[in-house]
Amino acid sequence: MKISFIKPCNYPKTAASICLLSAVIFCFSCISGEDNSPSGKVEANLRELSLDENRLSESNTRFATNLFQQLASNGDSKNIFFSPYSVHQALAMAMNGNDGEVLEEFIQVLQMEGMNLEEANQAVKDLTSFLLDVDPKVKLSIANGIWYKEDYQVRIPFKDAARQYFNAEIAPFNVYDPNSVDIINHWIEKQTNNLIKDMLDFIPEDAVMYLVNAIYFKGDWTYNFPKENTRKEKFTLRNGQEIMTDMMNLGEPAGFKAYGTADYTYLEIPYSSEQYSMGVLVNESGNLSQLYPHFTLENLDEWRSNSRDVNLILKMPKFKIEYRIDNLADDLQAMGLVRPFIFHQDNFTQLFSNPTNYLKISRVIHQALIEVDEKGTEAAAATIVEVVEKTSLPPNSTPTIFTLDRPFIFFIQEKHSGAILFMGKLENPLES
Template identity: 90%
Template sequence: MKPFFLKTNRNAKTVENLFVLSVFIFCFSCISGEENSPSGKVEANLRELSLDENRLSESNTRFATNLFQQLVSNGDSKNLFFSPYSIHQALAMAMNGNDGEVLEEFIQVLQMEGMSLEEANQAVKDLTSFLLEVDPKVQLSIANGIWYKEGYEVRIPFKDAAKHYFSAEIAPLDVYDPNSVDIINHWIEKQTDNLIKDMLDIIPEDAVMYLVNAIYFKGDWTYNFPKENTRKEKFTLGNGQEILVDMMNLGESAGFKAYGTSEYTYLEIPYSSEQYSMGILINESGNLSELYPHFTLENLTEWRSNPRDVNLILKMPKFKIDYRIDNLSNDLQAMGLVRPFSFHKDNFTQLFSNPTDDLKISRVIHQALIEVDEKGTEAAAATIVEVVETVSLPPDSTPTIFTLDRPFIFFIQEKHSGAILFMGKLENPLEDD
């Protein structure tokens, strides 16, 4: 059994309270709080997941944690937000244009070892359908689009796979027309409820295909934060500096799932029917570099499988993050996807039926936005894979107040499958104001 620590202040009295709290959780089952009942809770549309769906969900989660570790490896202390599900799905579409050793690189980086291409594609289709239907009160859309250079001929098997497994819209594009960039941008805006705008800057003349994924999420908290409870309160940055932020406050006790050790606390903040939740990983120091080594698939599986039921009066900051990655190529190459980013005769051999010069991925652009307030969370993201041609052309019954008043890692996840749709880190709630 693991002790569970909740740090809310940095004084001796708090340490004493935390010790008492950990003893209670060590020894007793939780007594559910009744003060703050779920608002508009509905029953989830659950079904048993297939073996391949479970394998794909694990692949998605492992890819998510690996990519997160890669993105934070530069030690940047700024906010971060992205959708690993969107990136995973866009690359999975691109994977279908390859075979041989290049296909194997995609499979390894996307953590799909042991699955055939057909099994992986079917699992993508089935898991996406499950995520879209599991909670009728959560707004979720996942869309795919493919544009190819006018005059080129897309192979029928690739086109069929894109349509059947990814429900992708496929259309030719005049890459020489400067206005063509608006076609892709307007599609992304529409799919993300106008949150992601003007994402694609230019279309180079050597571009032959764009594979695009867009994802949109909007969910109300199971326990809404009353707006009148929001106050200016202190938030301590990783460097120790204190700033004033809009701190939301439930005001009444509510039940949460949590897991903790002396080094960190994991907390799930549920949406709607509790199938979707925002996972939080926080420590006492606020130094996120100390948390990164703990954020692994294995630990996440343990936290999800063996949480404690706790009663808390939760306080957390309102925040908004608008984040863009101009090119993920270096990060993906560091993770093992190397060949597709250099011109090579073996790249994308299953993409076009007409002869082409050597192809490569020139850019993987990603943009994501999240806004968290008293009612819930709205988030959106899009991923563009640009392919170009070489130019030859138990707690105490007294509720604990738990305040997220220092930097933390967060992610939006679905409980039954374990899939992670969005993730990031909040270093400074005022950074994107």
């Protein structure tokens, strides 16, 4: 093994694992003769991505980081978990009901500049197909559904685009029938393997359409954590308070990808054939607000491209996060998607062929769940875009032990495309 020191690390002992990882991973190259490959490894179904697929993956990642920054901007110490891919797909479906300046707002917020509507739709279809097929050992499903008000006539081009590019199920609903809520909720529950339940609380009488995306992921770690190694250990919160939580322990060194500076550490924890991984970003202080400015597409590309192969004994907490956003409207407006949330004659002009009053998006509901244990990760999310009509109603060489024992940002990503499916931050593993 060849080891070359670049810069010593002077962090305090309380951050020994992060400091040591920075010293071992980021300041040296580690070469191990030990075979850490999992048994029965399956080869990934890789292919060359088209120019538009690469552009869409970059768009998705930019949107993901922008939305994360927006959601985390209030600076609280609560856990966050969501699927930027799900939100992106639901809004991309809604985008097809617009043209002109409103369409441009969707394109800009979804980071699709330089692509026309057909190119963007085709890239969505192709990238989704790639993500579903790339790893045979990872369970991934991405589904879209559209429900529209009975007696309204959805424009044929919109229907065709929804079916052709988003593989969407399209059906009418009775806005006055209480069972309509159950129809949508049962569809979401089925598509998310029963993880997301009772998501839609009610259907207002002015609702004319629901555009829904659901995504489900289940992947086993490339290197499972033995259950017998899990022990109660300390986890330090942002405010310095120490709590005891179930800490998983790999027990033996395994191969990871990592990158680091004096300010933060980036680690990839692989699933299955290593096409999918959980990316982790952590710093010594545990104050994640110090990491937000570093979390950009450009930096993420740098971390992925220049990460080192290292051997680590990884320790990380078991955790479960259930997260719901009742309405993303304010966040999306802050990001630049403004007019679709205001009744305006230019909104959704390509949605219905029958005359309607002014339309707008009233709610973008998002709900997500993740559970991380010794075997792997199970995650699901759904996004509901509610469109309403204007009425009178209100609307290392020596094995290094690296312990994730302080708050961290995490995200589930696919290596070849760079697409981010889920994203969050763990502030307290005892809070779901």
